[in-house]
Amino acid sequence: MIENLDPKQSWAVLQTNPAAVLIDVRTAIEHSFVGHPPKAIHVAWKEFPGMQLNTGFVEQVQQHAPDKTAPILLLCRSGQRSVDAAKALEAAGYEHLINILEGFEGPLDENKHRGNTGGWRFHGLPWQQS
Template identity: 30%
Template structure:
């Protein structure tokens, strides 16, 4: 019994990580992923934040809008999709919607647009 418990305690963290359908990245890796041209970028900040600067090609879907889920539902669920906000909080909440809607390849920019800009990555206005 002790051996079984010890084994479970060793493999449980691995199983939990494997169950997470979201890939978490920082700005450097996100830039490489976006460069392939195959990844959709969804910015969940407000339209005013988006106008002040955003990642080139990003689609702005404000997580605070009443139709956020409906707008996300219109996206291609099979296309790799990078999701971000300013610092990672709102986009972390948004991940639940992407998972609920059945997106198969979601990437989260953990350091958000703030981290992207601070890393000197290109910003479009």
């Protein structure tokens, strides 16, 4: 099952369920330089150059989250790559997948800027940069 939660609901799951795992599916550059939630595990869904699909994605997630019944939260920039990643994990037998709506940076605003109308950072949740 893939559940959609907003950033604040997702943070609450991470705070109340010690088995929950947060996977950041963005590129390595996004994870390091744009920032990420504390304890987010980076496993890219697609990577530069060319945004090629990471063919080892499911296996890499399994290394960090072997319990397929634990809640797995998936975060990307705006909430689309995380849906695709969740579908791949669902096909691999994961039972409790959570797509974080709005992602880390949120949707584009009228000036084509992210972070002003939604996303993890917009909601004031903890984050850090590498």
